Amino acid sequence: MNILILGSGGREHTIAWKIAQSAKCKHLFVAPGNSGTSEIATNVPLSVTDFGAIKDVVLKNDIKMVIVGPEDPLVLGVHDFFLADAQLKNVAVIGPQKAAAELEGSKEFAKKFLFRHNIPTAAYQSFDATTVEAGCDFLETLKPPYVLKADGLAAGKGVLILKDLEEAKTELKAMLVDAKFGTASTKVVIEEFLDGIELSCFVLTDGKNYKILPTAKDYKRIGEGDTGLNTGGMGAISPVPFADNEFMSKIKERVVIPTINGLQKDNLPYKGFVFIGLIKVGNDPFVIEYNVRLGDPETEVVLPRLKNDLVEVFQAVASQTLNDITIDIDDRAATTVMLVSGGYPEAYEKGKEITGLENIEGSLVFHAGANLKEGKVVTSGGRVMAVTSFGKTYQEAIKKSYQNIDKLHFDKMNYRKDIGFDL
Ligand code: AMP
Numbered sequence: 290m291n292i293l294i295l296g297s298g299g300r301e302h303t304i305a306w307k308i309a310q311s312a313k314c315k316h317l318f319v320a321p322g323n324s325g326t327s328e329i330a331t332n333v334p335l336s337v338t339d340f341g342a343i344k345d346v347v348l349k350n351d352i353k354m355v356i357v358g359p360e361d362p363l364v365l366g367v368h369d370f371f372l373a374d375a376q377l378k379n380v381a382v383i384g385p386q387k388a389a390a391e392l393e394g395s396k397e398f399a400k401k402f403l404f405r406h407n408i409p410t411a412a413y414q415s416f417d418a419t420t421v422e423a424g425c426d427f428l429e430t431l432k433p434p435y436v437l438k439a440d441g442l443a444a445g446k447g448v449l450i451l452k453d454l455e456e457a458k459t460e461l462k463a464m465l466v467d468a469k470f471g472t473a474s475t476k477v478v479i480e481e482f483l484d485g486i487e488l489s490c491f492v493l494t495d496g497k498n499y500k501i502l503p504t505a506k507d508y509k510r511i512g513e514g515d516t517g518l519n520t521g522g523m524g525a526i527s528p529v530p531f532a533d534n535e536f537m538s539k540i541k542e543r544v545v546i547p548t549i550n551g552l553q554k555d556n557l558p559y560k561g562f563v564f565i566g567l568i569k570v571g572n573d574p575f576v577i578e579y580n581v582r583l584g585d586p587e588t589e590v591v592l593p594r595l596k597n598d599l600v601e602v603f604q605a606v607a608s609q610t611l612n613d614i615t616i617d618i619d620d621r622a623a624t625t626v627m628l629v630s631g632g633y634p635e636a637y638e639k640g641k642e643i644t645g646l647e648n649i650e651g652s653l654v655f656h657a658g659a660n661l662k663e664g665k666v667v668t669s670g671g672r673v674m675a676v677t678s679f680g681k682t683y684q685e686a687i688k689k690s691y692q693n694i695d696k697l698h699f700d701k702m703n704y705r706k707d708i709g710f711d712l
């Protein structure tokens with residue numbers, strides 16, 4: 290069958306790489322894609338939130354399955370758009386419907402869901418412009434640091450963690466009254482701070498059945514030792530070494546099962562990935578957030594470890610027969626290191642030629658902010674490419690990634706040299 294992937298990052302190149310290996314995939318399209326996807330699929334220039342343009346591509350190319358990479362089209366209801374259209378309703382869409390995508394689209398919605406289904410998470414209250422003073426009073430009752438979250442989508446920038454009470458009050462007002470994050474901060478969730486180490490758990494569900502995929506840990510800060518500004522993610526490791534069997538069974542019993550049951554009880558139609566951001570406090574898992582898609586760069590370590598035919602798995606999601614599938618995971622560790630443009634996550638230059646790709650041995654290179662220009666691969670974004678490697682241990686895998694990174698070059702290339710330092 291013909292398949293379309295929506296998105297243009299390292300996550301989408303990895304999904305494309307995996308799908309392209311399936312005998313069930315005839316023609317693969319990625320919209321808009323990047324230089325990496327152009328080698329294995331047909332790139333189609335369009336905006337992932339232009340549903341009319343997506344419809345045209347699907348009909349013109351006889352596409353039978355659409356895999357949605359990023360959250361925006363899901364939160365805007367791309368799956369519902371397909372179901373409501375007579376010509377599109379039989380196309381399999383991998384990604385939840387709008388009502389369920391609110392788990393990522395609204396922090397308050399996610400918190401209410403977590404409390405309703407008794408899933409461990411930080412205590413919270415939410416506020417809007419009419420209750421700013423109550424918000425300040427609530428901050429007074431908490432111990433520092435203070436966690437403020439813009440309710441809506443803010444491209445990963447909407448969470449502030451502040452040590453000082455007065456600064457927290459000032460920021461709360463900036464978010465609610467001065468629209469610091471635009472409409473995303475019309476509401477703000479204030480949360481109890483949880484102290485622990487973070488990890489992510491990926492679950493695939495067809496709305497009835499579920500499969501737990503490998504865990505991963507990403508490194509969000511730009512600087513070594515987890516310092517400096519937040520980024521989309523500078524590297525990742527899978528599996529997470531401290532997530533042993535005992536901890537995994539707590540995640541399954543206390544988080545995954547109540548989440549999947551909660552989706553059904555609340556009538557939230559879900560065929561896709563649930564990305565559960567967790568924090569280990571003492572020996573117990575707490576949910577920090579839900580995302581309704583795969584993570585980036587977590588995908589670059591999770592999917593390479595999956596041995597199954599991904600098209601077969603997605604077909605089972607579409608037909609709600611995921612229970613008939615046995616998920617087969619590579620025992621080896623996988624690591625990825627993200628190469629970024631100098632200056633990122635602040636201002637950076639684009640259009641730098643990337644050289645050395647032909648010299649890579651024993652690693653996978655997934656393109657992110659990279660594109661073809663006059664036959665050359667050049668940078669086109671902040672996060673440029675992810676270098677993924679396998680090893681018996683994550684230490685062995687990470688060494689291989691760094692050896693291959695030494696062969697790659699572009700002007701002002703930057704990357705973290707300490708991925709896995711805290712494990
Ligand atoms: P989120 O967008 O909700 O994932 O939050 C972004 C980051 O803020 C998380 O990855 C955590 O590092 C941190 N964070 C969020 N909520 C909390 C919390 N309640 N306690 C401690 N850290 C948090």
Ligand code: GLY
Binds near residue numbers: 507521522580585586
């Ligand atoms: N790496 C974090 C995310 O994809 O949201």
